Amino acid sequence: MITENASLKPAARRRLNLGKYAGFFLVLPSIIAVGIFVYGFIAWSVRVSLSQWKGLTPDYTFVGLKNYINLFSDPRFMVDIRNTVIFTLVFVLGSLTIGLTLAILLDQHLPGEAFFRSLFLFPMAISFIVTGVVWRWMLNPAITADRLSGFNLLFHNLGLDFLINQWHLTPTWGIAAVALAAIWQMSGYTMALYLGGLRAVPDELREAARVDGASELQVYRRIILPMLWPVTLSAVIILGHISLKVFDLIIAVAGKQLPLDVPAIYMWQTTFDGLFYGRGASIGILLLISVAVLIIPYLYYSLRSGGES
């Protein structure tokens, strides 16, 4: 850049210098907006989280980390952490498994490939609320023979009675049932990510391995799967941060029930129903920290490798 400028005529250089910051003024409104609405509001939330604000009128009296410390001895928040861990594990592992399997199947150049691809992706276009309302009825928890409905009824009709269960009413693991709905919604997206990765594997590499006598299975295990690690990493980060924030899907499937509570629901209820602003803000900040741990290294990595030109 410097050398290019130096080679220009003096007049042109002067004009460039004058206009050097013109672009800055064009993006300034966005910088200000994001500065206020993202960074400013985060700082403001931190301040609320360190205050004793409770009730309708703001009260910024500093109480240090009290809200945070209280959360970690709060049984409800412990349930939230447990649920988030279960949800994340089921959702991320489920989406990765289904996504990768579908991508490999679609990579075989079978007839109807484009149809399958669009079909597996369509849930992405639907809101979590719609998904949740429909799944609420498919996950109908009734288990008595004459009241079976939803998946349980389907299992019964298929002679798979041993699969009948109470879904989201199952103690401790109920949240995993909601994760099924999330898998339905996001596994197609995971498939698309993997398919992009598979298509980037050069054909020559596969051919070379086959010529060397590798079976189709070996080609995948030894050559292709190891090349998909970066895709898996991206997918884990994208899916992981969705599951940390999960909110509307759970509300739509099960309403606000304590056994299915997650931090985002607790935050909402305690703040806007209970008016415990200090506590609500500290849950929000804890969520932010856990997402940032995932995202900042990822942003750093992908922007560095993703390419300046």
Next chain:
Amino acid sequence: MTSTTAARSPKRRFRFQGRYLLLIPLLLMTIFYLLPLYIMLVTGFKSFAEVSLQTMWNLPGGFSLENYIAAFEKLAPHLKNSLMMVIPAAIISSMVGSVNGFVLARWRFPGSNLVLPLLLFGMFIPYQSILIPLAVFMKNIGLAGSIPGLILVHVIYGIPITTLTFYGYYMTVPKELVEAARIDGAGMFGAYRHIFLPVSAPAFVVVIIWQFTSAWNDFLFAVILTGNENWPVTVALQNMAGSQIIAWNVQMAGSFLAAVPTLLVYIFLGRYFLRGLMAGALKG
């Protein structure tokens, strides 16, 4: 080259048969993906008399629109709210993103490399971490509870993804073209208008679709920032599903109505929708 293909073709034909077995898992998964859609549609077309949870998977005996009519009566004003909110939000977002992407990709200024990552962070934050200040702020500037307030919020929190998409797109415009224009004396606006804007249509489509879908599907901002009569359809639907009074068959019909606009966008413009997803690759 020809010899390889010839040598390989018998082997190909041999594998040809076996490969078809792979369609079985794909078809099973197709059923899995279609089940919720099936339930939504089938339940919607049943008459009130026919609807029972125990016959949920059965096909409707006739063709009744009762559920859709009942759901539409409840949701119509909210569908309208959603449209009035989503269309301006998507258009404004795309204009903002285009200008930002242009500057950050091809009209840089000292320090501009820092701007993109700083903006992008806003794409991932859990909104719970800004919700309290947002609610207070919107109330203070008099936009709480209104549709314009919701539009503003979608535009601002859309800045990262829209900027990123246009940035990626404009990076494909050769740098030399811009340098040449600069040397010819073209100013910033001239370069944008004559070089970038004319080739931007595909990126605009991607971004408009993306913002349309995410604003339409949003629940969190809507439930915090709008009052009853301004609720977009997601909030109204959730409220309908949460009430004990409204039968589940009407809820199903309502879900379908709420999903139709984005589904149509997906069916007719899915190619672009997918590109929006992938262009982000980052977006969640």
